[in-house]
Structures are given as C-alpha cells and as structure tokens.
Amino acid sequence: MCWCEGWFGWFGIWFRMRSQATVCGQLLRQIDLKNHLFGQGLISTRTISGSLSGSKGQKKQNARLEALRAQEVAPLSDFLTDSFGRFHDYLRISLTERCNLRCTYCMPEDGVPLTERSHLLTTDEVIRLAGLFSAAGVTKVRLTGGEPLVRADLADIIAGLKTVAGIRSVAITTNGVVLARRLAALQAAGLDALNISLDTLVPAKFELISRRRGFHRVWQGIQTALAAGYDPVKLNCVVMRGVNDEELEDFATLAETYRLDVRFIEYMPFDGNRWNDRKMVPYGEMVERLRRRWPDLERIADRPNDTSKAYRAPGWVGQVGFITSMSEHFCGTCNRLRLTADGNLKVCLFGNSEVSLRDALRQGSSDEELMTIVGAAVGRKKKQHAGMLDLAAMKNRPMILIGG
DSSP states (O other), X not given: OOHHHHHHHHHHHHHHHOOSHHXXXXXXHHHHHHHHHHHTTSSOHHHHHHXXXXXXXXXXXXXXXXXXXXXXXXXXXXXXXXXXXXXXXXXXXXXXXXXXXXXXXXXXXTOOOOOOGGGSOOHHHHHHHHHHHHHHTOOEEEEESSOGGGOTTHHHHHHHHHTSXXXXXXXXXXXXXXXXXXXXXXHHHTOOEEEEEOOOSOHHHHHHHHSSOOHHHHHHHHHHHHHTTOSSEEEEEEEBTTTTGGGHHHHHHHHHHSSEXXXXXXXXXXXXXXXXXXXXXXXXXXXXXXXXXXXXXXXXXXXXXXXXXXXXXXTOSSEXXXXXXXXXXXXXXXXXXXXXXXXXXXXXXXXXXXXXXXXXXXXXXXXXXXXXXXXXXXXXXXXXOOOHHHHHHSOOOOHHHHOO
C-alpha cells in the first residue's frame, strides 16, 4: 500500500473519532502542515507513512474525505495567527543567558541563576525549530541573549539559519563589546542586520550602567559595522531619567553624521531592575526635547509592524526612533514571538505565560505536534499587555533571561 492510501485511511479513523467540524478542520490543517514540511524536506516519507499506517476502511471514507477536501483548507499561517488576526512572522531566539555586561535595567544586581547547559537549546534544536516556524510563515529571525556573541558557534548558527527555506533575514542584537573582531565571520556566514545596545556616550557612565568597562570597544564595534556596509546600523538606547536622559541630544547628533537608526527605548519593568515610573521618560517628552534643538524634526513613514516611531530632520544621514512600549503600546500590530534560551515560547514580551518547546522536542514530539503546541500558545495571546504600573507588579523573568 502506498503512503498516500495510508494517509486516507488514517484520516478516516480520525474522522470517525472526531466528527465535529472544528476538529476536522484542525486535522486538515495538520495534513496541510505535513504536506508542506514534506515539500520543504523537513520530514521524510518514512515519517509520513509511519504516522499514517495501519488504517482500515479507506473506501468507506472516500466520499466524506472528498467532501471535506472540497472545503477551504486553513493555511499553514493559521498556526501563527492569533485570535485578533495578528500574524506572527518574526521570531526572536535567545541563544544564551550569559552576558559580558551587567546592565542595571537588564540584570538584577545580584545576578541570575543560570540554567544548566544541558537544559538549553542545542544548535541543532535551534535550527530545527526555526525550520518549523519558517514552514508556518516566519520570515525573519533575530538572535539575542544574554549576549549572543559569547556563543563561539554563532557564525555556524547564522549559516545554518540562512539555509532554512523561507527565512529572508537573520539579525542579531548585541552589546557590541566583541563585535569588532567577530563581525567579519558573522557577515561571511550571512548576517543581514544588527542592532547594537549603547546607553551612554560617556565612558565613566557606561561603567556605571553596565557595571563593566568597555565603552571604547563598543564604539569600535559600531564603526566596524558601518564600515562593513550595514545600513542602517540600529543603535538601541534605554532612556532613564536622572541616569542618561540628558544625553538625548548627543545621541540624536549621531544620526546627523552616521547611517544610524538611533532608537530611544522607554524604560520598561522586568524582574529585578528596580523600575519605577519616575525614571521612565515618555515618548512625547523626548520628542519635545529634540524639537527644541531641531525644530524641523519630522515624523517619517514606518514599515509595517515597526516597533519604533521614526523621525528625521533635514540634512540628517540617519534617523531617530522611539520605542514606546509604556506610553503608547503597539500591541495591535505585534508580529513577534520569542524563544528563550531554555526553549520556552513567549508570545508576549510582558506576558508570564510560557510553554516549553524544548521538553516537547526532547520527548519525541513530531513536527506537526510541535506546531500544534505553538498554534495553541499563539491562540491564547492577549489583545495587549497590561499598563506599566500593573506590569511592575507582575511576575516576569529578568530581561536577560527573556532575550532582548
């Protein structure tokens, strides 16, 4: 018996067990996923035939099956579409919980307990999961941490992701400390874009915020990225009142001269970062301050699903932007999912609900079973995150254990 005949019989058994239309639709969606994964080379004919063998009564079910197949079959993208119609085509993968800095807004003063290495996703597991998400519609992957450049095999991971059909962009977010000496290899592996975190232009203050030295190495990394042709290089700056907010104009000045997208990020609450609303500088205030220096600063068009509200003044080479998670959330256009270094799927940065894909993977779950878990998690995603004062009282991971 050929595998396709086995498939029909398998479906017949399931149809008798689950006669409700909604469940039949879910089965058809799993068949559609299996077909696509097979076409992408992510599962073999042996996998298909093994999961569909042992069926009986095929002829008896043909009429029912043909009627169902004549109906509209849900696309693969349904796995990544939540109940509010948001399609998630952007996956952020944390590769490590380790970092060579100790930034105050990211890591608690006493540090964090690190997950045992055996409980972190392996390189092969990262590539496999990326392939499954890509098959369902993910086109962009960003590698984060911790600090992703502490992974010696980062170039291999990037090269592996670039071989996955459907992934159009592989990016990283880095603190830039060792970027200057690592970038050539990463670019050769296929790195498409990068964000560099820098919260001050004052070396002494850099040490205060990050609890480590390294400002000049980060600046060298920025210059190396620009010289390598990345356009723009995105520069992430978390703005904290009384800490670095007086440097807004200095950071914006960089956009006058360099191909930089300087993104000012509102200070956000995470476990252990001692957030309070008085230290949060809202978007509106930041724009007002920059317009005192550049009256012609104008709002420019954003791309779909952008998290940053972009601005530029006449004559600038680059631009500035504002990530307004606290004062003006952008949940309605969110297209991002997060995979933590220990293999948990987070559908919202500020949500404390997680599901372990690592455990399912290591327990032998099939590709379609994994995607069913993903689809269920995405389907439970809320319309928007809580307000900033409520977020401050909620339990969540420290930022370093989520992935920037």
